[in-house]
Amino acid sequence: MLPFVQYVAVNSLLRTMPVISVKSPGFLTTIQDLGRSGCAHLGVSASGPADSVALRLGNLLVGNDENTPALELTLVGGAFEFESNTVVAITGSDFEPTCGGQTVPLWTSFLVRAGDRLEFGATKSGARCYMCVRGGIECPRVLGSASTHVLTGIGGLNGRALQRGDLLKIEAVRSESDFVPRLVSAEILKRIMRSGPLRITRGPQASYFTDEAHSTLSSSPYVVSEESNRMGLRLTGPLLKRTRKKEMITEGVSLGAIQVPQNGQPIILFVEHQTTGGYPKIANVISADLHRVGQLRPRDEVRFETVAIDTARSLLREQEALIHPHSLQPV
Amino acid sequence: MREPQFIRASDHSVLVPFGEEIALEHHESVVRLATALLADPKPFIKNIHPAYSSVLVSFDAARTAHAEVEDYIVGVIKKLSARPMPTSREVEVPVCYGGEFGLDLPDVAQHNGLSVNEVTEIHSSAAYKVYFLGFSPGFPYMGGMSERIATPRLPRPRTHVPAGSVAIGGAQTGIYPLSSPGGWRIIGRTPLRLFNPAANPPTLLQMGDVVRFREIGREEYDRLSAADLQTST
Numbered sequence: 001m002l003p004f005v006q007y008v009a010v011n012s013l014l015r016t017m018p019v020i021s022v023k024s025p026g027f028l029t030t031i032q033d034l035g036r037s038g039c040a041h042l043g044v045s046a047s048g049p050a051d052s053v054a055l056r057l058g059n060l061l062v063g064n065d066e067n068t069p070a071l072e073l074t075l076v077g078g079a080f081e082f083e084s085n086t087v088v089a090i091t092g093s094d095f096e097p098t099c100g101g102q103t104v105p106l107w108t109s110f111l112v113r114a115g116d117r118l119e120f121g122a123t124k125s126g127a128r129c130y131m132c133v134r135g136g137i138e139c140p141r142v143l144g145s146a147s148t149h150v151l152t153g154i155g156g157l158n159g160r161a162l163q164r165g166d167l168l169k170i171e172a173v174r175s176e177s178d179f180v181p182r183l184v185s186a187e188i189l190k191r192i193m194r195s196g197p198l199r200i201t202r203g204p205q206a207s208y209f210t211d212e213a214h215s216t217l218s219s220s221p222y223v224v225s226e227e228s229n230r231m232g233l234r235l236t237g238p239l240l241k242r243t244r245k246k247e248m249i250t251e252g253v254s255l256g257a258i259q260v261p262q263n264g265q266p267i268i269l270f271v272e273h274q275t276t277g278g279y280p281k282i283a284n285v286i287s288a289d290l291h292r293v294g295q296l297r298p299r300d301e302v303r304f305e306t307v308a309i310d311t312a313r314s315l316l317r318e319q320e321a322l323i324h325p326h327s328l329q330p331v
Numbered sequence: 332m333r334e335p336q337f338i339r340a341s342d343h344s345v346l347v348p349f350g351e352e353i354a355l356e357h358h359e360s361v362v363r364l365a366t367a368l369l370a371d372p373k374p375f376i377k378n379i380h381p382a383y384s385s386v387l388v389s390f391d392a393a394r395t396a397h398a399e400v401e402d403y404i405v406g407v408i409k410k411l412s413a414r415p416m417p418t419s420r421e422v423e424v425p426v427c428y429g430g431e432f433g434l435d436l437p438d439v440a441q442h443n444g445l446s447v448n449e450v451t452e453i454h455s456s457a458a459y460k461v462y463f464l465g466f467s468p469g470f471p472y473m474g475g476m477s478e479r480i481a482t483p484r485l486p487r488p489r490t491h492v493p494a495g496s497v498a499i500g501g502a503q504t505g506i507y508p509l510s511s512p513g514g515w516r517i518i519g520r521t522p523l524r525l526f527n528p529a530a531n532p533p534t535l536l537q538m539g540d541v542v543r544f545r546e547i548g549r550e551e552y553d554r555l556s557a558a559d560l561q562t563s564t
Contacts, residue, residue, distance in 0.1 A: 040378035040389070041365060042534055043464040043508075043526075142528050152468050152509050154528045204340040227490060231512065247483065247501045249353060250465065250472060252380025252387025254341040261514065262486045276382050276465030276472070278484065278500060279514075284341035287392050312342035313392060320393040 018084035018173055020133070022166040026078030026120060031137055031156040031168075032130075034067040036145035040275045046255070047149040047272050050128050050230060050294030053192055054092035056323050058132035061089035061109040061182055066323075068136035069146040069171070071162070073129050075297065077120020078162070080131070082112045085176050087134035091184075093126035093295060108183040108331060111176060126295030134176065138169040151231050151272050181331040188327045192319065197305035198289045201312050203257060205248060205280030213240040217258075217282060218306050222266065226298045231272040233296060239264030240282060250278040256285035256293065258304075268293055286312035288319045334408065337401050343377075343392035345400055348385040353474050353502075357384035358462050362538060363411045364404075365463075371407075375400070381463040381538060383472065419460075419539045424506065424521050426455065426497050426544045427552040432520035439482045439499055439516050451546060453477050454497075454518065459504065461540040469508035469526030469534035473542060476504045488514035495520045497544070508534075522556035 022029075032055060035048025049055040049072055056066040077095040089109040090097050097104050100116045106129075112118060118131070139146035139156060148156025157166060197218075206214070222237035240260045253259070257269045259279040268285060269277070270293060285293055286307065296302060307315075338346040347364065350357040365381035368388070375395040380387035390400050428451040429436040440447045459473035466472070481502040489512060492498070496507040498515035507513060508525030525535045536542065547555070 037377040038372070040380045041369060041464065041538075042532075043466055043468045043470045046378070143533070151511055152526075154468070201339075201342055204338050204346050249351065249383050250503070251346065251348075251382040251385045252340075252344075252465070254344040254387065254389060256341060261488060262484075274466045274511075275378075275380050276387075276463070278503075281340070287341075287343050309339055309342050309397070313396065316342065316393055 018082075018086060018170045020086075020137075020168040020170070021081040021083070022162050022164060022168065023079040023081055023117065025162040025164055025166070026073050027076040028074035028150070029078055029162040030072050030148035030150060031069050031139050031146055032072045032148060033069045033146045035147050035271065036143050036149070036155065039143050040252070043275050044143060044149070044152070044154075045271070045273050045275050047145070047147040047155065047230070049130065050271055051092050051130070051291040052294075053291040053319070053323060054128070055130045055132070057107070057184055057327070058089045058091035058130045060323070060325055060328060061091070061107070061184070062087045062132050062134040063174075064132065064134060064136055068132070069139045070130050070132040070137060073120060073131065075127060076122045077129065079117055079119045081117045082114060084114045086112045086170065087176050087179050088112050088118065089132045090129055091132070092129035094124040095120040095122065095129045096124060105183070107189060109179075109181050111179055123297070127297045128294055133170060135173050136171040138171040149272055151229070182328040183331050184327055185329055188322055192322060194292075197303040198292060199286045199307045199312065199315065200258065200283040200304050201286060201307060201309050203281035203283045204251070206282055208242050208244045208248070208280040209260070209282050210241045210243050213242070213282065216240060217266070218304050221301045221303055224296050224298050224300045224302065228296075228298055229272075230270055231274070232270050233268040233293065235266045235268065235302065237265070240266060242280065248278060248280055250276050253277045253281065254284055256287070256290050257281045258283045258285065270294075286315060288312065288315040334405055337397075339397050340387060344387055344389040345397055345404075346385055346387050347404060350384040353383045353462070355460070358460070358474070359416055361386055361463065362416065364408060365538070367407050367411055373403070380465065382465060383462050383474070416539075419541050420537070421541045421543065422536060423543050423545055424523060425547040425551065425555060426519040426521050427547050427549055428454070428519035430549075432496070433518040435498075435516035436518045439480060439518055442482045443480055445479070450480050450518065453480050454504065455544040455546045459542045459544075461536050461538060461542060463538050464534055464536065466505075466513075467507065467509055467511045468528075469536065470505055471525070471536045471540070471542065473504055476502060478502060482516050484514040485516065488512050492517060493520065495522065495525075497521060520552070522552050522559055524559050
């Protein structure tokens with residue numbers, strides 16, 4: 001409990017700054033920017049958004065830098081009340097958002113009026129959506145980033161997911177008077193949100209596995225287990241057998257690595273992944289498909305397709321060219 | 332230092348291997364390369380993951396290709412020859428072995444045909460080299476454990492290992508600084524805090540340190556635990 005004088009001071013400060021009040025936090029809502037690179041040698045992985053494409057386009061839609069802190073909502077959204085006029089964009093999966101009871105479109109910037117409430121339901125498509133506000137969510141940087149690392153409890157709002165009653169301030173308030181609604185065209189979205197197998201490249205221990213394991217991985221469906229989170233997605237499906245019984249020496253692991261413990265069931269290492277690991281890695285999801293991993297829900301089915309590293313790089317460069325203000329158009 | 336055979340681990344990373352076993356010679360190569368890369372950060376390099384005998388370098392794949400990163404690393408390695416190894420610190424880590432803090436201690440004993448006390452004695456009598464920090468924030472991978480207590484990892488990793496847990500994975504031993512999932516066999520727990528993002532440096536241990544474990548009872552664990560909480564808040 002704050003002393004009375006301090007309480008009044010904080011309260012009046014909040015009144016002069018635009019605030020978003022968390023009326024209901026949803027299942028797992030965290031503050032994310034593009035993540036905390038450069039700390040892997042301390043054992044700290046980057047964290048950041050599960051779907052970085054959605055976060056980056058959301059920030060561009062409201063006129064922010066791509067790396068501006070925003071909210072990542074997971075499976076079931078929450079309710080947020082705005083104290084002042086704010087430019088907002090919601091990207092990623094469809095959580096059926098409404099503003100003042102009216103449906104609001106995804107991938108489109110719009111104006112939320114002072115006193116309005118943005119409400120989200122349960123997802124109708126993938127695992128996550130992003131709520132980006134013009135100016136960004138105010139948040140201290142821990143080791144250089146605002147991103148919440150849920151499993152280690154650092155970054156974001158005290159290293160945790162949002163709770164009812166949290167007050168979020170807007171970092172760099174800008175007038176909404178010049179606001180022109182924009183959207184990401186359907187054609188661009190179709191190119192980014194492709195369906196079909198996740199593309200993979202061969203992992204550093206690909207040779208530890210039998211030929212059969214490789215053909216199984218690229219031909220059989222796997223199911224995302226309930227025990228999946230931002231650290232990793234555990235998959236269940238046909239066993240991936242090794243030719244080599246010897247345990248390997250622990251080494252650095254990459255975002256999107258598909259490691260296979262002794263039980264033969266693959267795990268995709270994700271944004272809050274361990275920085276090193278001792279399980280062999282049969283493959284690695286390509287960079288251009290990592291955002292699609294962020295939209296997988298428990299019980300979703302995934303398939304894999306092996307591509308060459310050069311192909312993976314071209315696909316990433318094609319995708320990067322789309323994440324640009326020129327992909328946005330007036331409504 | 333010889334020029335390594337690069338392994339392209341993914342479309343955005345390259346593994347620089349120095350050997351296939353845990354050896355001080357490889358550790359020195361890892362420390363030299365990782366230290367040099369960290370001392371002169373380049374915008375196209377995103378992360379450096381030092382490990383026992385390799386360094387994984389991840390990079391901005393949208394703007395950089397493997398060949399450019401590999402050429403850069405070769406250039407750095409060529410200039411390393413005269414770099415001295417930093418002197419190592421000695422750090423004592425108190426551990427309360429077994430019981431509720433070391434659920435897998437009986438399994439480790441049984442696997443190696445030893446008593447629980449023999450495992451504790453062997454584990455706490457050696458000096459351990461911190462080869463690198465990895466896995467989770469501040470987690471020290473240490474070498475120097477006796478083969479007599481080596482035990483394979485769990486077939487299926489646990490989803491929750493408590494902070495401070497001291498564990499054995501294969502021929503390696505380590506300490507979990509934070510609660511996290513993990514597949515190593517847990518034999519005890521330390522009351523010390525290994526990771527504090529507000530501190531500089533944020534980790535208790537550093538690459539190259541020498542660690543000695545000291546067996547403590549539950550009373551001393553509780554006392555040290557309370558003291559550590561006070562100094563860190």
